[in-house]
Amino acid sequence: MNEKNIYAPYDLRCQYVREPLGLDSKRPLFSWVLKHDDMGQFQTAYQVIVSDDPELIERGQGNMWDSGVVQSGDTANVVYNGKELKSRTRYYWRVRWWDKNGDVSPYSEVAVFETAFLDQSDWRAKWIGNGSDQVFEAQSDGFKPQQNYQMRYGSLFRKEFIAKKPVKSARIYISGLGYYELHINGCRVGDRVLDPGQTDYKKTVLYSTYDVTGFLREGANAIGVMLGNGRYIANYGYGAPCLIAQLHIDYVDGTDDVVVTDDTWKVGDSPIRENGIYYGETYDARLEIDGWDMPGLDDSNWDNAVLVDAPGGRLTSQVMPPIKVCKVMQPVKMTNPAPGVYIFDFGQIFTGWVRIKVEGERGQVVRLRYSELMGDDGMLNFNVNRTAEATDTYILKGQGVEVFEPHFTYHGFRYVEVTGYPGTPALDCMEGRFVHTAVEPVGSFACSNDLINNIHKNIIYSQLCNLMSIPTDCPQRDERMGWMGDAQLTAEEAIYNFDMAAFYAKYLNDIKDSQKEDGSIPDVVPHYWSIYPADPAWGTAYITIAWEMYRYYGDTAILKEHYDSMKKWVEFLSSQEVDGLVNYVHYGEWCTPGSIPPKHTPREITSAFYYYHDVLILSEIAGIIGKYDDQKRLREKADKIREAFNKKYYNSERHFYGNNDQTSNTLGLQLGITPEGEEKAVVENLVKHVVEQADYHFDTGIIGTKYILDTLSDYGYVDAAYKMMTQESYPSFGYMIREGATTLWERWEKLTGSGMNSQNHIMFGTVDAWLYKDLAGIKLGKPGWEEVIIKPVIPKGLKHAAASTKTIRGVIKSAWAIEDGEFTLEVAIPVNSKAKVYIPELWENKSLSIEGKEGPIEGFGVKDTVECGRKYYLVELGSGNYCIKLK
Structure with missing residues (x-):
């Protein structure tokens, strides 16, 4: 060897x-x-x-x-x-x-x-709280009528203990609901923020494990924990914030000790007063207690913590990446539009908060208000926040330069309004803290068209801003919920760009927790808003995300784990059948140009489509995990749904679906729905609409947008798809950028008033997958990337495109360029994968060469193939790095 x-x-x-x-x-x-x-x-x-x-x-x-x-x-x-x-x-x-x-x-x-703890009986700690009934109220959300949010002021918990001998190792297992911050011996432990991840706390409570060996010392020690509200509030059916923690100390001599939360812990008032996700945070530095997290503090005037009822959920280790401060942002501009009002512009919408330095008198109040928009008068436009107060308040203690950043809230913003600042702030008195679930970036894309590159950048920012332990819709207003429509639509895009496996494994458990006995699941998961049953285009997230986990990560275990629950969802859909289809709908083709509900597309067609989709995909899943009777039955069911779908929505004489709109025709071309041999005619109607009625613009909502570019490319209309993506007039992604967008809008329109006008939604970001799959040409062949398909499309006007994505098997790369009559394609295929590489036959009578690491590869097999009217050379390659030239 x-x-x-x-x-x-x-x-x-x-x-x-x-x-x-x-x-x-x-x-x-x-x-x-x-x-x-x-x-x-x-x-x-x-x-x-x-x-x-x-x-x-x-x-x-x-x-x-x-x-x-x-x-x-x-x-x-x-x-x-x-x-x-x-x-x-x-x-x-x-x-x-x-x-x-x-x-x-x-x-x-x-x-x-x-x-960590493999059995619940391993937990010896008790849930504790501060025992106070004192509450404050913040404005409720505008989506569902309800009372204002009732929340608790922040609390401090502490416990002193003795490490009797030299410490070999120590681990603490902790969960603080809604959010906690852990300190030991005066030091903050870890870099997690907004921990633990959001769940339905009556079903699942996540705990984190920290190696705290280096924080302990032989002798006296102290644990300190700050506690805030997060989502653990009465309005969502929960109690007051509570804490559980269990510290295990292993000594050098082989003995051990355990410190647990119980009613011997002390509790006191925190400098964190009002706090909430939508509210913001008030921090009174005058209430700080030096040494509150250190041994030796006289805490005789502190109360004892009280034992409280457990939240009810199973304590489960948090495996997915935690939320962190992932990037520090610097403001690019400061203005002074009114006396005492200072506006900081970061030049980019992002999520998190700011850290500010300030020096002033004791009791001075500095307020920070956050927004995505600035008004024409130079003041901030808070309409996008709806009832979210999005205000952080800092009350100075008056001891030199003080530094503040919030602990238990977050905001979506580009601009920060500062009032009450003593003196005139400098541009460098604050920095932005970009906060999101710390998923590992795995993808990159770039091409010769700067507009496309900017669209990609905006999608990346929107995606990260909406990963906050759950896949949220938006980060700025009184919502920020786990809408499953957004989650399912963007799953493929997210996987190309980030390592989403552990994140989605957790979210699938959230969906499972939300399911009712009748099989229904809600639109929003966790179901802080109890909206049952989910619109089928939203509920499909359960099956779609599990399926993408199998396709892109090769995970069959997750299919087995969730199969019975996914089957219950499909059975629930079947119970809603009318004439062979599911017709109930909440949203349908959401946010088409000029409208929130569907404008041209039949409202119920999306429900019927996803019913077919879920039954068909579940039949595939059944076969993969060996449920062959279910596979046969579900496949037969899918065939009947397809027949009913075509009967209701397909005009067989004129070859179009629905109202001959972009979305209806696009959906009809998915998953083999169109009668065999009639696809070309349906595509021609789709293209006719795109070209003649929409002038190469999108006339789709969030559902049609996901599929339309892939569909056009798959049927050979690459140039039409490319023109749609490179428009700069309304409605288009380029229009958003032309109007100053640094993330994706919720609507195609530029809206700055009250209502549905988020400047940072991810649901239209589905098109980013097209950049990877078609413009760069990296497509999944067989599940888990056992087979890779490299098949770039070459639209007119694009000179080069390149992408890479780090898969479960390694990095895949595709980079092509056309220069001086030569087409070059560089490809990287990881070990243990095979590839089918399609080289577009751009010119007649040209020579094809392939070079590997050692030089030219002789005798490679080339097949000529024609797909949708386009000619390709097809080469099958194993792992390695290749340079393919056509000249």
């Missing part, structure tokens, strides 16, 4: 996370990525070893699990199948692989995962 050619696996992950701290899965999933010098390589076998002894694993021994040599190409979602795992235990694992030649790699570097 030439050991230089085959490398040890790398990027080892457990439950999609690198070296997770605090798993509560008894059979976690493993994955790894491969590297090989040779081209066309793939895995034929692997061996995983797991040990609870670091010395054994270094010697290549797995005393917990040795899979042996498994003849398999799987590099992702390999299920642990060893001895029973124990709670609070550190495990070490490695993997090696065999290539197509039978050569074996070295073992990987040692990776680690650590379990």
Whole structure:
């Protein structure tokens, strides 16, 4: 064996996370990525070893699990199948692989995962609260009539304890509802914010695990916890904020101690007074208590915490990426439109808050108000916030330069209004803190058209702004809910750009928690707004996201886990059938140009479409997990729905769907709905509408927009799709940018009054997947990227496009350019994947060459193929980096 050619696996992950701290899965999933010098390589076998002894694993021994040599190409979602795992235990694992030649790699570097509490009985801590009935009221949201929000003032909890001996290791397991901030011995622990992730707390409560070994010292120690409201408020059916924490200390001599929350903890008033997601935060620095999180404080005047009822949900380890301050933003401009009023402009809409430096007298009140818009008078336009007060208030303690940033709120904004500032603020007195779920970026896209690049940038910002432990609709107003329509539509786009696996695994559990006995699920998950049953175009998120997890991450375990609940959803839809279709609808084709509800598209056609979609996809899922009777029955059901759909919505004489609108025809062309042989005629009607009636503009809402560009490209109308994406007049993405948008709007129109006019919604961001799949040409072939399709479209006027995305198997790249009569396509295919590469036949009688790492590749097989009137050269390639030239 030439050991230089085959490398040890790398990027080892457990439950999609690198070296997770605090798993509560008894059979976690493993994955790894491969590297090989040779081209066309793939895995034929692997061996995983797991040990609870670091010395054994270094010697290549797995005393917990040795899979042996498994003849398999799987590099992702390999299920642990060893001895029973124990709670609070550190495990070490490695993997090696065999290539197509039978050569074996070295073992990987040692990776680690650590379990938290595998059984609820491991929890010895009690839920505690501050026992106060004092509340404040903030304005309610404008979506559903209800009383104003009743919330609690912030609280401080503390507990002193003695570490009797030198500490070997220490872990704390903690959840504070709604949000908490953890301190030990005067230091903030971790960089998580707005923790834990949002759930239905009556079903699931997430807890986090921290390694606090370095925070403890032999002798006296203290834990301090700040607690705020978050979503854990009475209006959503919950109690007062509460806390549970359990600290395990392992000493060098092998003994241990446990510190738990109980009624011996002390509780006091926090400098955080009013606080809420929509409200903002009031912080009175005069109430700060020096040393509140340190040992030795005289807390005799503090009250004892009270034991409170548990929220009801199962305590579950939070595996998905936490929310963090992911980027620091600098203001680009400051104005002074009125005496004592200062407006800071960050030049970009984002989510989070600002950190401000201020020096003044004790009791001075500084207010920060946030908005996405500025009015013509130079003052902020707060209409987009609706009833969300979005105001942070800082009351100075009067001790030199003071620094403030909020703890338990967030805002969507570009502009910040500052009033009450002592003196005149400088531009550098504040910085923006861009806050969102810290998903790993995995994708990149760029092309020769700057407008397209700016659209992509705006989509990225909108997507990140709306990842806040749940996929939200918007970040600025009195809403910020987990609307499932937005979630399902943008799933593919999000996966191309970010590592979404752990995030979506959590959200699928949220959906499952929301399901009623009759199988219905709500429009909003978690169901803080109880809107049942979901519009079928929203409820499809359950099946769609699970399906995308399988398609893009190869995760069959998640299909098995959720199958019964997804089946109940489909059965609920079936119970609503009328003439073979589901016709009830809440929203339909939402936010078409000039309208909120559908303007041209039949309202119920989207419900009928997604009924067919869900039944068809569930039949596929049933087959994948071995439910063959269900597969047959569901497939037969799907065929009947398709027949009913065509009977009601298809004009077989004139070959169009619905009202011959863009969305109806686009939906009719999905999933094999159109009668065989009649697709071309339907496409021609679609294109005629795009060209003649819409002048190459979108006339779709959020649903049609997702599918229309792919559909046009798939049927050969690439130039029409490209023209739609490069328009700068209304309605278009270019129009938004022309009018100053730095994120995506909720509406196609520029609206700055009250109502539905968010400047930062992600639901139209679905088009970003088209940039990857068609303009750059990276398409999924077989699930889990076992097969990659590289098939760039070449619209007139575009000179080059490039994209890459880091998949579960490694990085895939496609970059093409046309220059001086030569077409160049650079392709990277990861080890263990195969690719079908389609090279557009741009010129007659041209030569085709392929170069790999070692130079020209001779004897490659080329097939001529024609698809939708376009000629391609088709080349099948294995892993490696290639440069393909047509000249």
